Amino acid sequence: MNDNTLNTVENSLRAQIASYCEANHVPGFAAGVHHAGEQVVVAHGVANTGTGAPMLADTRFLLGSVTKVLTTTLVLRQVDLGLLALDAPVVRYLPEFALATPGAADKILVRHLIGHTNGIDADLYFPDAAGRDALQAYVAGLAGRDTLFEPGEQLSYSNGGMILAGRLLEVVTGTPFHDLLEREIYAPVGMTDSSTSAKQAILRSTAVGHFLDPETMAAKPTTMFTLPDTWGPAGGTPIGTIADLLAFGRTHLAGGVSPTGERVLSAESTALMQQVCFDMDSPNVPPIGLGWVLYPFGGTTVLAMSGASPGGVSLLCVVPEHDLVFTAFGNTPGAILLQDQLLQWLLREHLGVEIPALVTAVEQEVDLTAYTGVYRSDQLRIDVTIVDGQLEEQVTYEPHDESQERIFTEFAGGATSGPPQRLIPIRPGLFAPAGYPLEAFDGYLRLLLVSYHDVQDGRARFRNGGGRLTRRA
Structure with a gap:
């Protein structure tokens, strides 16, 4: 990407972000693009309408479910080290793991947790536990949950699977999840502005989510900053910046080697995360890898994960074919529409990717x-x-x-x-x-x-x- 092209991208991002935020009551938005060795980060608006603090290029925000790709990377690191086996039953490492139906937990393999094929029916299970025993408490609570399907039979986005993977990591490494995240992802990737708690985040510029008042359309700050500690590995608590997510995305572009030059993941495990492990063959459910959702845009695959937080939404996309990383955060839920707009603009106008129409017609005569x-x-x-x-x-x-x-x-x-x-x-x-x-x-x-x-x-x-x-x- 030459300077002229970089300037073009930056100017277009700024214009599109300003226009959308003004028209759709989004208080603040930040985005970044890394392409072919060059990088740009832009920010717009305010991070918190209650304080008027500006959204800056280095403002922190909740990563939300983008954390799931970080958690998956941690799991594959332990596979590289021989501490975990993807095709081993989870109960080999967590014998206390049980579900409501006797024997159901025994069938779930480690790969089912990070491939969203585990069937655990706990997507909205929010046990309110805090501290270093939070994930242990979550696993204990799963004994009252059941399954939606047999492991490997279907695909269903799974918060429960990722949280269980987080507890698995604690057991095999002997390290609390948040400490492991800081030691084995943040540090070697160079995510120098990322944190794992509100106590750390408060020391720096940090955005909060907002919800629109349906009558006045005014954006009001959320009353909850993070989800409970039990949701850490699924995206409840980790916090970062646009530049930090770009660095993490670049690590997956570079076969597991971070921008600092440190190897975070083996080339084989990095590639495995990007391979299809399940495909429901339905336009609304993209194929899934390990951690990554594999969005087909014509012949181009975008590795992606979005992350909802209380009143906010993040997005991380990696396009290996074009050596590009795109990430964004907006502090209302509706900002996901702008993220989609910017992603398609980058693909079409910047990279020249042809995006065919996903739905070309509707069918009138369908038996309902x-x-x-x-x-x-x-x-x-x-x-x-x-x-x-x-x-x-x-x-x-x-x-x-x-x-x-x-x-x-x-x-x-x-x-x-x-x-x-x-x-x-x-x-x-x-x-x-x-x-x-x-x-x-x-x-x-x-x-x-x-x-x-x-x-x-x-x-x-x-x-x-x-x-x-x-x-x-």
Whole structure:
């Protein structure tokens, strides 16, 4: 990337970010691009509307689920060292790991945890424990959770699997997860401004999330900065900067060698993370590697992971074919639309990647009866009915107890259920939310599409929305 091109990228990022944030009430946004040895970081707006603190190029923010790629890298490091085996049962290392159904935990392998194929039904399980025993408490609580499917049978985005992997790391290394993250990822990668707690973050410029007031559209700071310590390995607590995430992405571009020159991961393990380990063959569910989601944009694969935090959203993308890393953070949930816009601009205009339309037409004559019914996962209920010849979904959060309700509602900005959503059939088993132009799904937002899977005796067994499965009740 020459200086002129770098200037072009920077100027376009600034213009697109300013325009979108102004029109969509996003208080602050930061983004960075590394390409062919050159790098640019831009920041816009404010990090906290309560204080007026500006969003700076080095402002910290919660990494959210981008942390899952860091956790996976830690797991593969231990595989490189011979401390873990991907095809070993988790109970070999964690004999106390159990699920509600006797014997179910015994079938889960280490690779199932970081490949989102473990089937553990705990995606919204938020036990409120803190300190060095938090992950141990989380694993103990899994004894009351069950499974959605047999390990390796399906793909479903899994917070529980990553948290269990975090506890696994603690046991085999003898080191608390956050200390291990700092020692084996932050330090060798050169993530000098990253931290693992709010106590550390408060010492530097740090952004907080916001939620929009539905009446005034004013952005109000979140009442919860981080999720409980139990969610650390899935993305609840780690904090970093745009430059630090670019450095981590560059490590995966360089076969596991960080910008500091230190080898973080073997070339074989780095490549393994980027290989397809499961593909549901559905446009709304990209193939998964280990840690990375593998988004196909035409013939180009983007390794990606997004991360929701209370009132904020981050994104990390690595494009090995073009030697590019893109990362961004916005401090309202709606900033993900801007992240998708910038990613597609980089692919199309900067790299010359042709992005074919993911959905080119809708199909009118689709029998909807196979998809109606009630679908459930842990603390989540989805009622699917036919209304005016269309599918209609009602999503409701049903907390187990007051603690779960408090944590979830603060994380979601106060909402426990969404309004009914109409779905337009694209083809049998695949639907688009009504009101969106078809081109909206060409990029990262293909996750908004809804699919139904494994039709038996005229009924679908599973619903997939946002990469997460619910099972017919």
